[in-house]
Amino acid sequence: MPVLWWSSKQSTARISAALQTESLVFPGGKGYPDAEALNSVILGDNLAVMSALLPAYAGRINLIYADPPFYTNRRYPARIGRGEDSRRPRDWKLAEGYPDHWRDLDAYLDMLYPRLVLMHRLLAPTGSLYLHLDWHANAYARVLLDEIFGAERLLNEIIWVYHGPSPIRSAFNRKHDTILAYTKSERYTFNADAVRQPYDSSTVKAFAATPKAGFGKKPNLERGKVPEDWWYFPVVARLHRERTGYPTQKPQALLERILLASSNPGDLVADFFAGSGTMAVAAAQLGRNYIASDVAPRAVQTMRARLAGETTASFKVQMVQTQPGGEDGLPQSSQERQLSPELFSREIVEGGVRITLDASLLPNLEYWEADPAWNGNVFRSAVQVVRPRRKLLTADQAHVPLVPGSAPICVRLIYANGEMAQALLAKPAGGAGSL
Ligand SMILES: C[S@@+](CC[C@H](N)C(=O)[O-])C[C@H]1O[C@@H](n2cnc3c(N)ncnc32)[C@H](O)[C@@H]1O
Structure with a gap:
């Protein structure tokens, strides 16, 4: 060969x-x-x-x-x-x-x-x-x-x-x-039946017109054809x-x-x-x-x-x-820009915390997400706000579940130019109110 x-x-x-x-x-x-x-x-x-x-x-x-x-x-x-x-x-x-x-x-x-x-x-x-x-x-x-x-x-x-x-x-x-x-x-x-398509209308018409179409071999027209x-x-x-x-x-x-x-x-x-x-x-x-x-x-x-x-x-x-001895230079963990918690207002609501972004954070924002209890290691995204197709992202509020414990809420923002930013937010103390 x-x-x-x-x-x-x-x-x-x-x-x-x-x-x-x-x-x-x-x-x-x-x-x-x-x-x-x-x-x-x-x-x-x-x-x-x-x-x-x-x-x-x-x-x-x-x-x-x-x-x-x-x-x-x-x-x-x-x-x-x-x-x-x-x-x-x-x-x-x-x-x-x-x-x-x-x-x-x-x-x-x-x-x-x-x-x-x-x-x-x-x-x-x-x-x-x-x-x-x-x-x-x-x-x-x-x-x-x-x-x-x-x-x-x-x-x-x-x-x-x-x-x-x-x-x-x-x-x-x-x-x-x-x-x-x-x-x-x-x-x-290979699942032929999962990808069947309707026969062309000209084929259906030809079989309806004469029994001689397809040299007498009529396909299962209802089942459709394998593409x-x-x-x-x-x-x-x-x-x-x-x-x-x-x-x-x-x-x-x-x-x-x-x-x-x-x-x-x-x-x-x-x-x-x-x-x-x-x-x-x-x-x-x-x-x-x-x-x-x-x-x-x-x-x-x-x-x-x-x-x-x-x-x-x-x-x-x-x-x-x-690992050491590896061959190629790979992208390393990106460093997020740290944002001031003051750019996020927090309010205890039914079953969670309502977070509102400062208006200055919205231009060119692609999506943002929140980890209700940041463990300092793996970001567990429980809330995501994604920019709708062909529109700007205007949703500046999200409802984050309130998780017991002192771990802060971590909010991450991703911008159209690829830039990432994050903020660590202390949970508001129990009961109604905002920070
Ligand atoms: C033709 S695009 C894939 C488009 C994709 N099928 C889609 O529907 O969006 C090729 C992709 O391969 C990626 N790429 C090129 N070299 C690569 C490599 N060595 N390892 C991983 N990804 C690579 C590029 O970054 C690019 O996103």
């Missing part, structure tokens, strides 16, 4: 890494403080993240979706403005998103190859990997996946087609991505309801089809290039457990807010720490 070779090719990178939990998030307060968080959002380079997961998760992940940088040699800024005119990109307010810049193809493959090897090790025997790329690198990736999984393990080459404006005048407009689906073994999960290996879903730019502003966000419907076909409720699914967290949101809504990681703090902030607002299952937020 042909194998791809380049001079720096290495399938393994020795990384000794561990995960540290920095928050537990209970969306809407559900399950606070005791529910076990079966889901994880992890900040860090996925080579270290997957290395840290290996001892506990090798052979245990049922489905991995991977949407890495595509080798486009571009930068992808995040849009952080509100209510801007989509047709006037020059007026958009932008912030750092993620880079897709490489010295050359070798450098890109040096990134991709060891990560694909780790994903293969993490997959359960019945598991599948869906690798999402486009024309820039998918041909090379396919040869790598043939080597790692075996060429006979290619399940599908899926073409996702979409529309959109394009400046190209010297070639056909490039409007499709390629998703390479591989299974770990010949015994794999072809080319899929049309509109890009997120056209789906304003979904859009987070994080670059190259994928449509949730696309992830739902992958999840429904290749995993079951209760399964563990993972996305190690998670971006805005589309896979994690779809997974949680479909009753799967998830691990979602990204190296960009903005991605982790985006998915944290998104998961808090759109899902109900609790999740851990973790950071990867490389």
